[in-house]
Amino acid sequence: MATAKKGTATPLASAFSPEETRRAVSRVAQAIADRRADLARIQGFFADNAALVNLVQRLPDELSHQIMVPFGGAAFFPGSLIHTNELLVLLGDGYYADRSAKQTTEILHRxxxxxxxxxxxxxxxxxxxxxxAKFFESTAAExxxxxVEIREEYDEEDTEIISSKTEASSSSGGISDEEHARMMARFDELEMLEKEAGSTSEDEGDDDDDDGDDEDAGTSEDGEENGETLSYGNEHDNVSFGASVSGSGGNGQSQGNAQLKSALKKLGEKETLQGSSLAPSGSTSITNSEVQASLRKAVSFKDENGQIVSSSRYSSGPKVSSSRDRQILPGGQKAFTGSIVEHDEGLSVIEQPRSNDSEKPASSASSSRPMSRFKMQKGGR
Amino acid sequence: MAMAVGARLRQEKVKKFEDFVDRRLKPDLVNAIAQRDNLFQQQKTFLDLKKNIENLEKNGVTSMRSMVNLGSEVYMQAEVPDTKHIFVDIGLGFHVEFTWQEALQFISVREARLARQIDEYTHLIASIKAQIKLVCEGIRELLQLPAE
Known part of the structure; x- marks a missing residue:
C-alpha cells in the first residue's frame, strides 16, 4: 500500500497496570482524606472565630460579667470581667494590642x-x-x-495527499486489496458488457429486438453501476473523512496535556476525555462497515452519534476549509457513530503545575492547528 | 525439600513476630508514653497551682486582677474580689471549693497519686520496651544472625 499509515493501538491495560492504578487511586484517596482533615480543622477555627466575634460584640453591653476566673489549669476563683470594652489581642509573634470591642471585632472579621x-x-x-481520583478510577475500569488506545500522529499534508489521491483514483487510495480486486473484476465485467453492446450496435444494428434487450440490460447495468460507484464514492468520502478525523484525533492528543488538565479542572462534570480517533490501518485497509464492526469489537464504543458529528464540525474550525467540511460530514455521520475515549499516556501529566493551564491552549492554538475539539465543546456550552 | 519447608516456616514465624512487634507492642508503647506525658502535664499543673497558692499566702493577697483568655488569644481583664476561696478541679469535671490550706492539702495528696501513676507507667513502658527487645532477639535467633 502506498499510503500505509503509521499509528499504534495499545491496550490500556498495558499502559496502566492494574495495581499501579489501584495504588494511585489509594494515594489520591489518602491525599483527599488529609485535605478533609485540614478542612475540618479550619472549619473548627472558623466556628470558634464566629463564636468569639459574637462574644466580643456582646461583652461591652454590660459593665461587668460574673465569671469564674481561671487560676492555672486546674483551679479558678469566682470573680468578674471588668473593663469590658478593653481587649488585648494577640497580633502574632508575641505582640499584643489594646483594642476596643469594635476594633477587635474588625480584627476577628479579617x-x-x-x-x-x-x-x-x-x-x-x-x-x-x-x-x-475519578480519572484514575475510570482509567482502571477501562x-x-x-x-484499546489508538493514536496516530497528525499530519495535515499527509491527509491532503490521501484525499487527493482518493479523489483521483478511488481504487488506490484506501481500499483493501480484496476490495480492489473485486472492483477491478466488476470494471472488467462492465467493460466487457460495454464492448458487447458496442459490437452488437455496430454489427447488428438492424436487429431491434436484440438491441432493445441489450439496451435494457445496459441501462439496468448502468443503474447498477451508478449505484456501485455512488457507494464507492461514499466510501471514498469516508476514507478521507477518516483521515482527517484521525488527524484531528492526533492533534487532540498533542494537546493532551491541556485537555487533560482542563478536564481535571472541570470538576463534578464527569467528563472523561473524549476524542475521536480512527484506527489508521482500519481506515486504509478495510471497508467502512468492516471498520465499524472491528472498531466496535476492539473498542468499547459509546454510541453518541451526535457528539462525534458535532465534534468533527468543531474540530474543523478555523483551519479546515468549509468545502472539506462538507465533504466530511455526510460520510462521517454514517461511518463513525461512536466515540473513543482517549487518554494521554503517563500519569505525571497531572502532577504538572496547573498554572500552565492558561498558557497551553494559547501556544497550541498558535501552532496553526485547529483548536482542540474538547476545548471547543467546553467553550461552546 | 525439608529445608525449604523449614525455611518457609521460619519465614512465617519471623513475620508473625514482626507483626506482633509492629501492631501490638509498638502501639502499646506509644499509648503508654502518651498517658505518662498527660500525667506529667497534670503534675506540672498542680505544682504550679501549689506555688501560686503559696505565693498568695505569703503576700497576703485578698483580691487580684488577671487576664482571661476569651479564645483565639483575645484577653480581657478580670477581677477577683475575694481570693480566700478557690475552686479546684478534683477530676471527672468536679470542682470543690477549698480554702488555701485545704487546697494545699488536696494538692499534696493529688501529687502523690500522680507520682505513683507516673511510676506505674514508667514501669509499663520499660516492660513493653523489654518485650520488644525480647521479640527482636527471638527474630534474630530464628534468622541465625550473629549477636550484635
Whole structure:
C-alpha cells in the first residue's frame, strides 16, 4: 500500500497496570482524606472565630460579667470581667494590642475572611483531587475492560495527499486489496458488457429486438453501476473523512496535556476525555462497515452519534476549509457513530503545575492547528 | 525439600513476630508514653497551682486582677474580689471549693497519686520496651544472625 499509515493501538491495560492504578487511586484517596482533615480543622477555627466575634460584640453591653476566673489549669476563683470594652489581642509573634470591642471585632472579621479563603482553597484542592481520583478510577475500569488506545500522529499534508489521491483514483487510495480486486473484476465485467453492446450496435444494428434487450440490460447495468460507484464514492468520502478525523484525533492528543488538565479542572462534570480517533490501518485497509464492526469489537464504543458529528464540525474550525467540511460530514455521520475515549499516556501529566493551564491552549492554538475539539465543546456550552 | 519447608516456616514465624512487634507492642508503647506525658502535664499543673497558692499566702493577697483568655488569644481583664476561696478541679469535671490550706492539702495528696501513676507507667513502658527487645532477639535467633 502506498499510503500505509503509521499509528499504534495499545491496550490500556498495558499502559496502566492494574495495581499501579489501584495504588494511585489509594494515594489520591489518602491525599483527599488529609485535605478533609485540614478542612475540618479550619472549619473548627472558623466556628470558634464566629463564636468569639459574637462574644466580643456582646461583652461591652454590660459593665461587668460574673465569671469564674481561671487560676492555672486546674483551679479558678469566682470573680468578674471588668473593663469590658478593653481587649488585648494577640497580633502574632508575641505582640499584643489594646483594642476596643469594635476594633477587635474588625480584627476577628479579617481573620474570618482569611480562614474562609483558606477553606475555599482546600475545597478547590479537594475537588481537584476528586477529579483526579475519578480519572484514575475510570482509567482502571477501562483498562480492566480491555479498552484499546489508538493514536496516530497528525499530519495535515499527509491527509491532503490521501484525499487527493482518493479523489483521483478511488481504487488506490484506501481500499483493501480484496476490495480492489473485486472492483477491478466488476470494471472488467462492465467493460466487457460495454464492448458487447458496442459490437452488437455496430454489427447488428438492424436487429431491434436484440438491441432493445441489450439496451435494457445496459441501462439496468448502468443503474447498477451508478449505484456501485455512488457507494464507492461514499466510501471514498469516508476514507478521507477518516483521515482527517484521525488527524484531528492526533492533534487532540498533542494537546493532551491541556485537555487533560482542563478536564481535571472541570470538576463534578464527569467528563472523561473524549476524542475521536480512527484506527489508521482500519481506515486504509478495510471497508467502512468492516471498520465499524472491528472498531466496535476492539473498542468499547459509546454510541453518541451526535457528539462525534458535532465534534468533527468543531474540530474543523478555523483551519479546515468549509468545502472539506462538507465533504466530511455526510460520510462521517454514517461511518463513525461512536466515540473513543482517549487518554494521554503517563500519569505525571497531572502532577504538572496547573498554572500552565492558561498558557497551553494559547501556544497550541498558535501552532496553526485547529483548536482542540474538547476545548471547543467546553467553550461552546 | 525439608529445608525449604523449614525455611518457609521460619519465614512465617519471623513475620508473625514482626507483626506482633509492629501492631501490638509498638502501639502499646506509644499509648503508654502518651498517658505518662498527660500525667506529667497534670503534675506540672498542680505544682504550679501549689506555688501560686503559696505565693498568695505569703503576700497576703485578698483580691487580684488577671487576664482571661476569651479564645483565639483575645484577653480581657478580670477581677477577683475575694481570693480566700478557690475552686479546684478534683477530676471527672468536679470542682470543690477549698480554702488555701485545704487546697494545699488536696494538692499534696493529688501529687502523690500522680507520682505513683507516673511510676506505674514508667514501669509499663520499660516492660513493653523489654518485650520488644525480647521479640527482636527471638527474630534474630530464628534468622541465625550473629549477636550484635
Amino acid at each position: 481573620r474570618g475572611m482569611e480562614l474562609e479563603a483558606q477553606m475555599e482553597a482546600i475545597k478547590a484542592t479537594i475537588s481537584d483531587l476528586e477529579a483526579e 483498562a480492566s475492560e480491555g479498552l
